[in-house]
Amino acid sequence: MSVFATTIPSVAEQEPLIQLLAPDGTRTPHPELDAVISAAAPGSDGDDLATPERLRGYYRDMVMIRAADLEATSLQRQGQLGLWASALGQEAAQIGAGHASREQDYLVPTYREHGIAWARGIEPWRLLESFRGVSHGGWDPNELRTHPYMIVLGSQAPHAVGYAMGLQRDGVVGTGETATDTAVLALFGDGASSEGEVSESFTFAASFQAPVVFFTQNNQWAISVPASVQSRVPLAQRSRGWGIPSVRVDGNDVLAVLGAVRAALDAARAGEGPQFIEAVTYRMAAHTTSDDASRYRPAVEEQEWGEKDPILRLRRHLEQLGEIDEAFIVRCDEEAHELAMELHHHIHGMEDPDPVGMFTHAYAEPHPIVEAEREQYLEYIAQFEDENENDKAEQRGEQA
């Protein structure tokens, strides 16, 4: 007889999801997380993240960001954006995690973090600038305490751990002051969690007990590769071999995410070391506007997840509390429509950047190689200016 287990139970059997809101909106008590989000719960530190007003705020945030997302997809189809990566279906995971962070925290997002951006005060048109290719970043990471979007999978983890270790060395953490001690939130997907960089980051974070929280949105897909191929065990279990505590939460439940991320960041800032959260959610749209998800996943799967819609779930919860009315719902929809229209108009007014701007910002000081490359590039693009002039002359019927 082997000392090894011969069968591995299914992922769901191995670890249940933490859920505070069922898909029908019913609230399940959870003593530990209730103490984090509700001032009235025993053990609370006095913060109230789940007042009716806040809940309505999360609802509005999710409605707004979904409208911006759908408008961005339309703008890509109209040729106004090079690409768009939709976050449809992941609104609760992102609005929950974004609002769980404290102002002084530093967040390191991927390329699909539109709800995080919204919660951190980054206007949606700044995201569009990047996807239109007219900006190299879009915002000041120091001002908004949110790193630029990064497409290199898994790179968020070492950047976040490095930042967190820097905080330790600068003494910006570990004073025991929740209001000022800083923690770092690294965001990455289920697919990215298989990158070596994430494992290496776990090693550094655990060895140095860095104030960092790793937050994976397991949206079930890495382009066409299902999460079941990434791991035989729940992703949440991956960090435990490093001694990094972890939880698996329902990522379509804004309260569960809010509680888990706030608890993890506060533990990290209090000197308890790194934490890992797997938020189980679903990528409702295709991977990007360049992808056709119907080629690799069944429509019935999308329908099943549609019934777990995070926005509908919070609305049902607010209805059960008697804290939402038709007028509020209509107002949110109107504001969301106005936002979409603003984005639509804004994009037509976006100016093309200076084509050699990328050389200006390569280094803080001038550099002879960069200068030579700038000159070379100016000569290169000058050829097209001649061609453009010729085209225009032809259109006017002149001899070029």
Ligand SMILES: Cc1ncc(C[n+]2csc(CCOP(=O)(O)OP(=O)(O)O)c2C)c(N)n1
């Ligand atoms: C290092 C690296 N390898 C490959 C890619 C190409 N790529 C972009 S997104 C993606 C899938 C990522 O899936 P996941 O981490 O689950 O995030 P999601 O897109 O689902 O949000 C791949 C393979 C990349 N950007 N970076």
Ligand SMILES: [Mg+2]
């Ligand atoms: Mg994924």
